[in-house]
Amino acid sequence: MSDAGITRRFFLKIVGATSVAASCSPSHAPEKLVPLLNPPENMVPGKPLFYRTVCRACDAGCGVTARSREGRVVKLEGNPEDPISGGALCARGQGELQELYSPSRLRGPLVRRGATLAGAPWSEALQGVQDALSKLRGPDGRIAGLRMLSRWEPGSAGAVQKAFVAALGTSPAQRVVFEPRDLSALRAANAALFGAPELPVLDLARARAVVSFGADFLETWLSPVEQARAFMATRSHPDRPRLTWVGPRLPMSGANADTWLRVRPGGELPVAIALLRFLLDPANRVAQLPPEAAAIRAALPRLALPEGVSSQQIARLGRELDARRPSALLGPGAVSTGPAANALAVAIQLANHVLGNLGRTVLLGLGSEEDAPSPESELRALLDEARRGEVKVLLVHRRDPLGELPASARVEEALRRIPLIVAFGEQLDATARLAHFVLPDHHALESFGDLQPRRGVLQLQQPALTPLWDTKAAPQVLLDLAAALALPGIADKDFHELSKTRWQAAAKQLGATLDTPQAQRNLIARGSVADEAALVQALQAGTILAAGLDVYADEPRVPPALLELDNAVLIPHAGSGTQHTRAIMGRLLVDNLVSWFDGRGPVTPVAETPWPPKGE
């Protein structure tokens, strides 16, 4: 013990002394309470508020519910009434809060001063962009070298961008939609086979067998939340769908598979071709082959099966797919992109066609009408033009080509030749570092907007908290610039108003009614609460769609104009006559009597009640 330098006696002394020292110090420190300055009307500290909005973490467009405490969003969950998310949310969606509160978010506009970007007020940044754009405008008021690089924006934000480029540029092709995660091979295959470059929507709840060629459809691929929910709904049935995974490694979806056809990267294509050959071979007597089966078979290339997969395995899979209809073949996933990805996508969609899955589990024709990612060739053309010095202005909206593309794309060389780059986004990414103006955008949870992720689904995006930093919605900035530059054809001043007009029009198309700010009015309070004459007028004009009235300003005289209306339901001040209300009224009466005779006075005194007793 003494070798260590501490004796037993010394140890005990120290224990005693430290406990005395600890107990001598104050038992608790004062805590500060900071009250609100002006409390928001609908906020109760300690009680959460819930906002329905939409997740922008990927292109699936899940509806979410944001839980907010004291003005800060603390949790996102799926909206149970949403047709896509159905009440669930994936890890990426949950992670949106990390984006929102990220310490590396931009806190205000940045303006280039020589080699560095420096903070500047919005007025200065916008004036700078406006002046720079004005200088580049030709005699017709347009800029030939204007290009815009945006993420997929299937809603009002995209519409504003298109209008801006159409008014200031010389061709709509000057706007390029760059989605590095887009399933471009599948898009290309659908374009080649069915004439529509769009992605399918899957109904996996109907599929009795699923084959995935490296597509992690439960985690990240296409619309993972919706697919996972549909797949798991039938997974517990006795006749559950069989899942076959074809790929080099097992991500989450692969780990749920019944069979793993283990192939090296690139081995998915020979497996898909071999499967198609088996299905189309008349000797195997697969039922209900389409008339063009022979033609397809003749066009198929002969590829050797990859190492580790036998023809017996292919035959077993083929027979399973023949027996278990409808099925769904998915792919290619991110792990199987590459030169053969387009061919693989074609083979997969052909197999879906041969097995009769199209229109049953694999639904086409539901792609968004609003916006579509551009083919890769357009992005390459843009970079080539920039390297040749033909691009004079580049507006980059929430995309980072320098960070997202490989060095072989020579993005930096291209960007450095552009005399004016304006970056809209949340973070100072590699591209924004080369920009001349960086205009920070709101996070999706801080801004209004709308989204049509697929045909028939219209998602409304609303702010769930006030913007944390000095940011501005990117489409609003474009509208402001359009007004300052007096661009023809852009009359809208306010993005929220524009978005509202557009979603009301879209909702009408879908047959939904969203077109009145106050759809209906129920009046059960004292008649004087509402301005009766104004109510009649609003009902006649249709500003208020319908009303249910129990009380009137001058009872028992009911205005004849009200009686004539078709969109008002009137009852003679009998609104409390429900079992529920009458039971509560009875209980309240008893509570009042008990309280009175206990000497505690009435629970609900009215003005005339002699309580508290006067003159005592």
Next chain:
Amino acid sequence: MADRRQRATCIALLACAAGCSRAGASAAEAPPPVAFSHKLHAADNEIGCGVCHPYARHSPNAGLAPASTCVGCHKFVAKDKPDIQKLLAEFAAGRPLTWTRNHRVPDHVFFSHERHLAKGLDCKACHGDVAEMQLDRQVQPLEMGACMDCHREKQASTDCLTCHK
């Protein structure tokens, strides 16, 4: 050598012990931002608790009077007093006054004002007769024993999960 090391260890440990306990002056010593008197407001002028603590009835947190509530009256009342002038000046500058907290249950206790008030408990039961205090202070221990006594007496649940989630 050993002696020196012992002395160094001793000093280090004492420093640690003092550092582990929370530093700073005790609650009683921290002055309030203005000489606010509960007696003047709640007793002399008969302003109900819920006027300034409106959230107690609707939320787990009682909440503090928002600065705008103070100003609501004091833009007319007692404007000549220096403390009120301070309040108004801070409000005009967009800064609420910062108060010292003197009622606190530990983080592992999930206490809800809403439930206790809904059951008809009087504010006084836990906070004492605040109306008779110039300066509000804690009168009940607010420890588990006190909670349990009351819960047993009123036949409220004494299940652990009632307060500890």
